[in-house]
Structure formats: structure tokens, C-alpha cells
Amino acid sequence: MNFGAKAMLAIIAVVAGSAFLFAIGAGRRSALAATDPPPRKGDSCRADGCGFPLPLPSAIGVECFEARLDSFLNRGCYLNWMHDREIRATGPFINGLSYGTHPAVKVYYSPEMWEWMINGRRGDIPDGAMVIKEQYPTPARSSYTAKDRFGYAIMVRDKNASWDGWYWSSGVGFGSTSPYKPPFNYPWAGFGQYCVNCHASADNTFSTYSALRNVTGDPMTYLTVIPSMIPKQPSSPDIHTRLTGLAHLSRPSDTALAEPNRAFMALYNSIRQSDIPTPYGLPGESYDQVMQGPRPHGQKLFLTSDQCIGCHDGTQSNATLPNMIYTPARTSVNINISPYGEWRSSMMGLAGRDPIFYAQLESERAIYPGIADSIDNTCFSCHGVMGKREMELEGRGPFTHDIVQATPETDPNHAALGALAREGISCNVCHHISEKGLGTEETYTGQFKTGPAEEIYGPFADPTLLPMENALGLTPKKTLHNQISSSALCGSCHTVELPILNPGKKYLGDPMSYPGQKSHEQSTYFEWRNSIYSNEGRTIPSTARTCQNCHMKGDYMGDTLKFRIANAEDETFPFVDNRAPDANIALKVRGGDSGGAYARHTMLGINLFAMKIFRQFRDYLGIRFTDPMATFGNPEPGMVTAERASLEMARESATIEVVSMENRGNQLEARVRVANLTGHKFPSGVGFRRAFIELQVNDAAGNPVWASGRTSEMGVILDGISDRPLPTEFFAPDNSGQPGYQPHHDVITSGSQVQIYEELLKDSTGAFTTSFLSLAKLIKDTRLMPKGWRSDGPDATATEPDGGDGRPLPKGYSDGSGTDELIYRILLDHPLGPGATLSARIYYQSIPPYYLRQRFTTAPTGEATRTLWYYTGRLDVRDSPIESWKLKVAEWKGRVQ
Secondary structure: OOHHHHHHHOOOOOOOOOOOOOOOOOOOOOHHHOOOOOOOOOHHHOOEOEOOOOOOHHHHOHHHHHHHHHHHHHOOOOOOOEEOOOOEOOOOEEOOEEOOOOOEEEEEEOHHHHHHHHOOOOOOOOOOOEEEEEEEOOOOOOOOOHHHOOEEEEEEEOOOOOOOOEEEEOOOOOOOOOOOOOOOOOOOEEEOOOOHHHHOOEOOOOOOOOOOHHHHOOOOOOOEEOOOOOOOOOOOOOHHHHHHHHOOOOOOOOOOOOOOOHHHHHHOOOOOHHHOOOOOOOOOHHHOOOOOOOOOOOOOOOOOHHHOHHHHOOEEOOOOOEEOEEOOOOOOOOEEOOHHHHHHOOOOOOHHHOHHHHHHHHHHHHHOHHHHHHHHHHHHHHHOHHHHHHHHHOOOOOOOHHHHHOOOOOOOOOHHHHHHHHOOOOHHHHOOEOOOOOOOHHHOOOOOOEOOOOEEEOOOOOOOOHHHHHHHOOEEEOOOOOHHHOHHHHHOOOEEEEEOOOOOOOOOOOOOOOOOOEEEEEEHHHHHHOOOOOOOOOOOOOOOOOHHHHHOOOEEOOEEOOEEOOOOOOOOOOOOOOEOOHHHHOOOEEEOOEOOOOOOOOOOOOOHHHHHHHHHOHHHHOOOOOOOOOOOOOOOOHHHHHHHHHHHHHHOOEEEEEEEEEEOOOEEEEEEEEEEOOOOOEOOOOOOOEEEEEEEEEOOOOOEEEEEOOEOOOOOEEOOOOOOEOHHHHOOEOOOOOEOOOOOOOEEOOOOOOOEEOEEEEOOOOOEOOOOOOOOEEEEEOOEOOOOOOOOOOOHHHHOOEOOOOOOOOHHHOOOOOEEEEEEEEEOOOOOOOOOEEEEEEEEEOOOHHHHHHHHHHOOOOHHHHHHHHHHHHOOOOOOOOHHHOEEEEEEEEEOO
16 A cells, blocks of 8 residues: 555544453453353343433443443434434545544434533533434435444443543444453443543543534534546545454464474473363453543542553544554555554563463462462562552552452452553553652662652653543653653662572561562662663763663664654544644654654563463463554554564674684684673573573584584573483583582583573572572572673672682673673584584573473462463474574674685
8 A cells, every 4th residue: 555545544543442440350260261241130231212311331330231222222212312413524535535533423412411512511411411423424415314324422421430421332332242252352332432532632521522513503514525537445434433343353473382392291291281271361451441530539540551542552643644653664564653552562561461470470379388478469569560559559468369360250359450460560550650769779679659640750841731631630741850761760670679588488477578688589770770871870971871762762673753652633633613722732743853752662671482472372361462443554463563673672682703713623613702782681680581602513514513502492402413401401410419500611612511691599408499589599690791880880799790610700791891702612523624614693591491390390280380381382483583492682604714
């Protein structure tokens, strides 16, 4: 499709997402077994002729109200109301394409609504008042009859349920597919719907543009151009039709293996296939709906992201161009780079559903059963922060993992908490964080402070206020120190301090809240702060970068982005009566040299393993594959965009090169240099992630004759060119009877030696552990240091490297270069002939084999553990960037001279 055609197809902005608020709770069941929320029984669910007003939806529930509304519409009970003089347009219609905010419409007003309109739109609109908008094909024609009507857009006043005070409906309920079953369709009826995205720009707090002149005067008209003879063009459906009809069409995607990989089952045999007929799923994201309470003081501190998608998802912002939808040059791929679109598929957006996290949590609970609930409460300080914090605000607790399963049917007492927790690190987390205490110990481990519920913090000094205030009762503002753009904000969850506990010991009290000796489960913020990229303390202006500069870039592969950061009905839309002044609703373009940077909400590392699990098992994990709001140009799914962004980041993480090579016949010596390009250690984050070098010599025919760092198809590092796993892969005892591992190497002479950049720790019993609460003794930390790290720099003690076995580390670890050099002295059986090659690669594993084995053996009967076994056993990594369970970060290839 050419640019002009795309421009003609653009229609309007959509969307403020949210659906009805459910008070949410706990229970165990598969997401695939989910059923619709049951309608409330009784007289209120039955049709009552044309009786009006209808019972309020907040009183009888959405399911019952939709049944009543359906009967009311089918009986034509509204046809005697005051109504528009004629079927009218809502925007221009040019050459077969509609540019209206709706299709052609005829609007009916209930008596209460009409009374408010003729009294000068003053006073309150009574509960139960209705606006029913019949929708007809474009262009508008006076000859249309009821047979031409194809849908509705309905507003029902119910001010005690939500901040905007309306119940919204498409007049068809949830359609033919339940939103609570895969693919988790957006619920097209309820409170807090996307409709408020446009309606919040009205000149009144009632979010309606209803105008008398459409009934008693001359309705507004728009340009209609229908040449007598033009090539026939396809009809352009309005935004509401596109949303309900196109948003959830199946898209091609990865699919998992039908049966577990045989090599996987042989490697991880503590669990059997017969133990897990189906995994334990999570409730679908259609349940994740917590909206703002009613006016005047109903603001909640935490809301779910469906309250944000209406304005902050990628769609059209006007009648000519899409907003926050990017099409790379010389392609026809439309990419949703909106804040919601990219956040939703980030590991931040998926943190509350992460199956690796839940298996880790289950292991910790199994090791320390006496304090299991306290462990949950601590870990959800980040992974389910909104649910955990909301529970504290209500004076309840602790927050336990069962609450994440809560839905209205299974546990209504905890339903809202479960919805909030499943959202992970959501919009209302980062944008509510106060600057108080950031960068200090009082805010580490997810203990950040929050501002007032009615304030939301952003990076711009001149935000547009009215639409968000009308829609959600939130005032966007920039604080004095602009904490939303600071690394210290990220440091709240990326500096995790935990107590050091002893396996087998029974603990009294709460060592999670009152620890004795502590360790750092991760210290990414500390690593950055002691680097040339820090902008805190002693700063180098030319190299200073915050976390956001790298993880929330303002470009797409080098192309600077320029968009409005939201969609609202402003002056770029067709004119409408009773809209607020342009100065109060106009949205500024951000990016480039105008209005500050446009920041992508990718917020990714290079954890493609977890991302692939979410993509292949999304139905069980309860997430959509297709964005319900981003319908312009059928953009690629966010998961696909996220994987591409993660791969791009991987390629920018490190380099490897063979700086010298000497061939002495049957001896080959190669000096290899690795450099860290990140602003923290590589790898960083949780300590079990690792990177390693694969160096391989091939003969002229391409056959390996020597190797260090080769792996099996399951990512297990092998002994040279053999198929034998290295004993150090699972810490088999060495000659001294101690658990073996790979120390840091200055010189490698054997295929049984491998350079692994990793952190290894033992518990108090002397066993290597991946338990975050058992990190008693550091054995090795050879992760590549960030450039500029100093032994006398900030937090140096918490981030200093360790070569293992008391070995000193090479100069690159202490001189601030962020590099490592080592020599490979390779003894061959015979001299290499012409055409022999040498390759050196860096591979990354976010969940290496020893980590998975510890998960599957620590709590082999646990639900979360078995579910992770199900996912990883069936994960199809063939022909993917993580084939053989490793991600290639960098490589060097050359001929042996």
C-alpha cells in the first residue's frame, strides 16, 4: 500500500482502554478452562418490555445489563425519544473513504438526557440517562432504513461506577467470543472503555458532545466528494467497526512442540511428561481491569493498563496520518511503537505473569517453608507491585502467590489485587514513583515511594492536562528533579537486597523484613553508577547515559521518532460541537528538535528465552497476541517487535575479536579480546545468567577439529568436539571432591576449559545455589565490568569481580576498559591445511541448563515448577535466534594463515 492510500485510510484516534472493574481474587485453574463471569440471577436479568429506565449496570452487573439492553434495542424501545433530525455524517467522505469519528449516525436521547440538553447542558445528568447512536454505512443517506443499520454506540449514565461516569456499549455485548477465553478479546461493553479517549476532549466533565442543533436545527455537515466515475475502492470501515471486527484476527506466530523434546526429557528427568497433562495457566488479561473510582475523590493510586491504552496505544490521531505507528523505509511493515504497544510485550509488562519467576519463587518457598508467605510478599514488591502495594493500603497482607490467580468467580475478595499484580511493572508504577529517597537504600528492593493518587509524573514540563483529568482524574506533571528519567528510579527494583538464610534452618519472626546479613540478588544500578555512563556524582558529560537512554530509545534503528505521545480528539479531528478549546486539548509532537524526546517503552534486556515462552504459550499465560487498539495498517504483533528490539540490543551488548593469530603447524595460538558495550556488567541482573565464548577451528571441509564452548541442542556446554557434557556444567565433584566449576581463564589449552562470564555462589552447606535467599559465599564473578568501573568508585565493594579459586583477574577488569583478553593455545593432531578457519563467538543464556535443573529438582511436585517444565520442554527454538538454547551476541570469523 502506498503512502497516499495509507493516509486516506486513516480515520481517527481510538481508545482509552479499560473495561469494567472487577474486584479480583485467588484460585487455581488453567486459563484455558476459564468461563464467562456468570450473570447475576433474578428478575433484573430478564427483559421487561420497554420499561425505562433500565436497572443500572453497576447494580445488576454487565452480563445482566447487556441482556436487558439487547432486548430494549431489539424492541425499538428508544424510537420515540428525541433524536437527530436526519442520519448525518461525523466527518468528511472522499472517494469512497470515510474520515469520520463514527460512520453515519442517528442519535437518540432519553428524556433525562434531552432535559439536560435543552436546559443549557447545566447541572448533573441523572443516572440511567442514555444516548443511543445508531450507525449506518458511509456516506450518510436520507434513504437509509432500519435494515441498513449495522450497529450501535451507546452511553448509559452511571456515575457511581467510574470517574468518567458512563457505561459504554457496542450494543452486542461481548460478541460471539468470550473475552475471558483465548484470544482474550477486548470486552466491548463496560465501564472505563476506550471510548473516553475521544470523549474526554469535550468541554464539560460529562464527556459528551451532544448538541441541540442536530435535532432542532441544521446538523453539522462535512465535505463529501463522490466523483461520477472513479475506480471502485474498498469501503473504509470506521474505527469502531475495525476494532470489533479486525483486532483479534489470528496472526501467524511461533507454535510450540506438540510433545516435549526427547533430549530435554533425558536431561531433566526429575519430572515426567505424565506428571503434567496441561500446565497451570493464568487468568486472561481481559480480567485485568481496575479503573478509577467515581468523582469527586475516587482516584486510586494504581490502575491497570487498560485505562491507558485508549490514549497511549498506537492508532490514528487524525484523518491523514497514523500516530505512533512507524513504517520503516522501503517496507510495508507497520510497527506499533506506542508506550502501551511496546510496554505490553516487554519483560516489565510481563513480569507479573513470568513463569520463570514463579518457578524461582516456588523453589524459595520449598527451601524455606516456614516463611513462605513472607517470601512471596517480598518478591511481589517488584513482580506484582501494584497488587502488593494496594493490599498494604487496604491494611491487609501478606501478598501471596495464590492471589495472582484471583478472578471474580474464584476469589472476589482478592480479585482486584490479582488483576493489579498480573500487570507486573505497569504504567501506574513508574509514573507514580516519587523522587523521595531514590538512589538510596530506603527505596531498594522495590521500596520506592509514591506521590499522590491524583498526580501522574512524566518527563515533559508542558503536558496537555484536560483529557487525562476528564478521563481519569489524573494531572500529568513534571517534577523538579524529573525522576521518571533517572536511573535511580530503575534502581528501585534493579538493586535487590535480600537476607542470607541457611537451608534447613527454622526461622522465627520475619527475616525478610528484618534481615541480619544481606546479599545483593542483583545490583545493576550499582554497576551503572560506577561507570563512565553514570550521570550521578562525578560525571563525564560526553559519555553520561541513563538507563532510559538505552532501554527507552527515541529512535527506531537510527531513525529519530517524532510522534504525539497520546491520541485525543483535538484539532486534528473533524470539527464537532461542544469540544474544549484547542489550547486545552492539543497534543504536541515529541521527538527530534520539537517538544522533548519521544521515548520508546521497549524496556527490554536480551531475555529472548522468556519472550519466546510468552509467544508460544500465550493462551496459557493469559495474554493477547494482537493489540486490540492498534488496528491501523494491521501492525505486526508487539511480541514480534519486542523480539526484534531485544535482538538489536543483544548485538549492541558486546564485541569479540581475534586480535592476533599464530600458526605453528600443529599448534595454533589465538589471542581473543571481548569488550562490554553495556552500561553495567555483562551479563547483569539475576546472577544465574551467563555468557560464554565458543572458539572453534574447522578444517577446509568445515569439520571441527578443535573447540572450546560448543554446546548440545539443549545448550549444555560440551567437552571439546565430543558430545560429552562438561562435568562443570552441573558442578560434578572435581579431584578434591568439591563441586567443580569453570574458573576464569587467562590461557585455554584444552576443550574442557571454557571462558564463562558468570556469577557463581554457594549456600551455607557448600553447594552451588541459585536460591536468592541462600547466597552465602561468592565463588566467582567474572561478568565483564562496565567501562569506567573503579575499585575506589561508588558501590565498588558490592560490584567488585572475583576470578574464582583466589585467582587474580586480568587488567581489563580493573583498568576501566570493560574488556577481557585471553589466549587459546591449541595443540592439533596434525597441521592445518589451506582453507582452515577459526571462529570466535559470544553466546548468552538467560536460563542456563544448571539453573533449570535446580528448578526442576528443588520443587519437582510444585505447580509452577511443573508448568515451567511443560513450557521449556515444548519450546520450539529451531531456526530461531535462540536455537540450541543460546543467543549469539557477537562473532568473529577468519582464515587460519
